[in-house]
Amino acid sequence: MFYFFAMSAFTTFHFKGLRALVRVDFNVPLDKQNFTIRDDNRIRAALPTIQKILSDGGSVILMSHLGRPKSGPEDKSSLRHLIPHLSALLKPATVHFANDCIGSEASQLAAALQPGEVLLLENLRFHPEEEQGDKSFAEQLSRLGDVYVNDAFGTAHRAHASTAVIAQYFPGDKKMFGLLMEAEVSAAEKVLHRAEKPFTAIVGGAKVSDKILILENLLERATDIIIGGGMAYTFMKAIGGQIGNSLCEADRLELARDLLSKASQKGVNIHLPYDSMLADQFDAAANTNIAPSNQIPDGWMGLDIGPEACKQFAEVILRSKTILWNGPMGVFEMEKFRNGTLAIAKAVADATAQGAYSLVGGGDSVAAVNQFGFADKVSYVSTGGGAMLEFFEGKQLPGIAAINN
Ligand code: 3PG
Numbered sequence: 001m002f003y004f005f006a007m008s009a010f011t012t013f014h015f016k017g018l019r020a021l022v023r024v025d026f027n028v029p030l031d032k033q034n035f036t037i038r039d040d041n042r043i044r045a046a047l048p049t050i051q052k053i054l055s056d057g058g059s060v061i062l063m064s065h066l067g068r069p070k071s072g073p074e075d076k077s078s079l080r081h082l083i084p085h086l087s088a089l090l091k092p093a094t095v096h097f098a099n100d101c102i103g104s105e106a107s108q109l110a111a112a113l114q115p116g117e118v119l120l121l122e123n124l125r126f127h128p129e130e131e132q133g134d135k136s137f138a139e140q141l142s143r144l145g146d147v148y149v150n151d152a153f154g155t156a157h158r159a160h161a162s163t164a165v166i167a168q169y170f171p172g173d174k175k176m177f178g179l180l181m182e183a184e185v186s187a188a189e190k191v192l193h194r195a196e197k198p199f200t201a202i203v204g205g206a207k208v209s210d211k212i213l214i215l216e217n218l219l220e221r222a223t224d225i226i227i228g229g230g231m232a233y234t235f236m237k238a239i240g241g242q243i244g245n246s247l248c249e250a251d252r253l254e255l256a257r258d259l260l261s262k263a264s265q266k267g268v269n270i271h272l273p274y275d276s277m278l279a280d281q282f283d284a285a286a287n288t289n290i291a292p293s294n295q296i297p298d299g300w301m302g303l304d305i306g307p308e309a310c311k312q313f314a315e316v317i318l319r320s321k322t323i324l325w326n327g328p329m330g331v332f333e334m335e336k337f338r339n340g341t342l343a344i345a346k347a348v349a350d351a352t353a354q355g356a357y358s359l360v361g362g363g364d365s366v367a368a369v370n371q372f373g374f375a376d377k378v379s380y381v382s383t384g385g386g387a388m389l390e391f392f393e394g395k396q397l398p399g400i401a402a403i404n405n
């Protein structure tokens with residue numbers, strides 16, 4: 001409830017004549033050769049916020065990180081590479097660029113900014129102070145704008161200078177979430193706190209160890225949990241299955257058993273894939289085979305859920321009213337092992353068409369729904385990977401807390 005109160009601030013705020021300092025997450029994948037953008041979803045997702053400020057008669061100063069530069073400026077992580085595409089998306093607005101996010105050039109360009117114009121700052125992480133959450137760095141950034149808008153949901157789990165620390169340098173009525181942040185949080189809140197039942201969580205990916213906290217939190221909320229991807233084999237092994245050469249975290253077997261017994265105590269149905277698509281090596285050209293997931297012969301590994309599991313999971317998904325999907329069912333980047341993830345995407349789309357609410361998040365599952373063309377057939381596609389995961393682990397995200405407090 002609290003979020004709703006705090007979050008309507010942006011829509012009702014009038015930006016005329018003001019410089020809005022907007023933290024976006026433009027951490028997008030770039031082509032290694034020519035630095036063109038391979039997926040611009042995060043940029044597009046921030047456009048409504050930018051456009052609302054511009055059409056109010058304000059100006060926008062955009063700040064973001066890109067990649068994980070560790071020792072100062074480097075060309076491959078320069079936000080300069082985003083200028084042509086950003087300019088095209090924001091046309092007719094002019095997009096200026098500052099070669100450093102702080103310092104005299106940035107201050108001068110910010111001061112000279114006219115209503116309707118945009119200034120993009122160079123990568124925040126070219127300064128180690130960003131990730132350190134350095135106060136003086138945050139304060140220098142804050143001086144560039146009259147109002148602070150945080151629209152970087154993808155980075156909301158980081159307590160960095162530009163995502164959290166900076167908020168203290170703006171008064172309560174001059175710091176707010178942008179439209180993307182509002183939409184992300186309201187989608188995630190709906191699923192976490194107001195899920196209509198049956199509520200099915202689909203959790204995939206390679207490792208159980210990455211998903212322990214989210215599974216534990218979901219055990220308190222979901223009616224059904226579907227487990228796919230590499231992590232399913234640790235569970236299979238934990239209950240006595242033969243998994244051949246499939247991925248297995250030997251040090252998580254006890255934990256997997258523990259999660260399964262907690263689930264049965266709480267009456268949560270855990271669905272493990274009946275069968276698997278097997279490969280004789282981890283390779284797109286591998287020989288394939290199908291077997292029950294608990295009877296995988298030595299020399300074979302499960303790289304996707306099998307055809308029976310596709311039906312098994314689709315059935316659960318189709319009788320759900322709320323669906324959360326994080327993590328693929330198999331190695332969908334390889335043609336031979338994409339069927340499981342594709343089947344799940346279809347089932348989620350069908351359930352949505354029947355009235356279910358579906359939220360997809362996490363880098364790989366988002367890439368999958370985009371690749372298969374299902375992005376507009378689910379209720380909400382999150383721009384957050386780690387942020388979304390931490391939200392569903394039940395953590396307070398620093399980027400959100402800094403504005404709410
Ligand atoms: C992401 O893509 O996960 C966010 O942009 C945050 O980036 P980080 O994981 O490097 O902090």
Ligand code: MG
Pocket residue numbers: 385386
């Ligand atoms: Mg990350």
